[in-house]
Amino acid sequence: MIMTEITPIKPAKKINPNAPTSETVLATKHYTDKLFSFSLSRPAGFRFRSGEFIMIGLMGEKKPLLRAYSIASPAWDDKLDFYSIKVPDGPLTSRLQNIQVGDKVLLGKKPVGTLVLDALLPGKRLFMFSTGTGIAPFASLIQDPDVYENFDQVILTQTCRDVAELEYGKKLVQSVRDHEFLGELVEDKLVHITSVTREDYPLKGRITTLLESGELFKHVKGGPLNRETDRVMICGSMDMTQDTKAMVESFGLKEGSNSAPADFVIEKAFVG
Ligand code: A2P
Numbered sequence: 001m002i003m004t005e006i007t008p009i010k011p012a013k014k015i016n017p018n019a020p021t022s023e024t025v026l027a028t029k030h031y032t033d034k035l036f037s038f039s040l041s042r043p044a045g046f047r048f049r050s051g052e053f054i055m056i057g058l059m060g061e062k063k064p065l066l067r068a069y070s071i072a073s074p075a076w077d078d079k080l081d082f083y084s085i086k087v088p089d090g091p092l093t094s095r096l097q098n099i100q101v102g103d104k105v106l107l108g109k110k111p112v113g114t115l116v117l118d119a120l121l122p123g124k125r126l127f128m129f130s131t132g133t134g135i136a137p138f139a140s141l142i143q144d145p146d147v148y149e150n151f152d153q154v155i156l157t158q159t160c161r162d163v164a165e166l167e168y169g170k171k172l173v174q175s176v177r178d179h180e181f182l183g184e185l186v187e188d189k190l191v192h193i194t195s196v197t198r199e200d201y202p203l204k205g206r207i208t209t210l211l212e213s214g215e216l217f218k219h220v221k222g223g224p225l226n227r228e229t230d231r232v233m234i235c236g237s238m239d240m241t242q243d244t245k246a247m248v249e250s251f252g253l254k255e256g257s258n259s260a261p262a263d264f265v266i267e268k269a270f271v272g
Pocket of ligand 1: 131132159160161196197198206207208236237239240241243244
């Protein structure tokens with residue numbers, strides 16, 4: 001007797017096209033007890049514009065725990081870099097700070113953001129004002145040759161509470177200057193200005209104070225902010241972005257977006 005085996009038909013698995021992919025940790029580096037950076041593998045087909053952010057995370061007990069992170073590497077790189085604070089009781093960063101090479105980290109699929117060249121009108125000077133980990137999107141942009149094709153001067157500022165917190169930015173700028181292709185491109189265009197608010201340092205004060213007093217403009221060619229020639233990107237805490245935006249607006253610059261490019265754009269850095 002021949003028995004016919006009937007295979008039950010399984011319901012088709014639902015595939016979420018936006019589900020994060022699982023990427024490999026390629027490197028980690030710790031700067032202070034509060035700051036670290038890491039690199040992830042970049043999936044084939046993952047496209048983004050320099051300056052954009054993406055959801056990053058780890059698997060939680062039931063579902064993924066994801067937060068928005070600016071990508072700190074340029075669009076041409078074959079890995080993805082990130083720069084993060086460590087919050088002792090932060091749901092994600094308390095765990096993320098312990099990742100090791102070879103571990104897996106979840107990476108979203110849809111990079112977005114306003115700190116992109118597309119959201120700005122053409123200009124001559126590009127100012128990037130950052131505090132703390134707000135430097136991350138600018139780490140991406142200062143490694144992008146398009147930035148130097150579009151602007152004569154690229155001025156990156158970073159303000160931190162302590163001198164040690166500036167190390168990531170200083171190393172980054174040095175690596176750009178030493179880079180075999182970028183080095184020549186950035187030579188007399190990239191200006192890096194660092195200031196500190198809670199320790200002794202050659203340049204002291206918040207970016208808002210340096211703008212208001214005019215101190216900042218002693219360190220760049222071309223004088224105060226001018227809507228005709230200058231474009232600005234701002235990234236830091238909620239308070240910093242709002243106060244710096246107000247200061248930039250006092251020079252007559254108008255806020256832009258992807259759909260309506262103008263003179264300046266802002267984005268809040270990830271916290272928590
Ligand atoms: P300060 O030390 O005077 O608070 P935070 O870690 O709080 O995000 O701060 C990072 C840097 O940003 C610090 O140097 C801090 O200066 C500065 N900062 C904080 N709030 C503002 C603000 N509203 N406008 C400009 N800079 C700010």
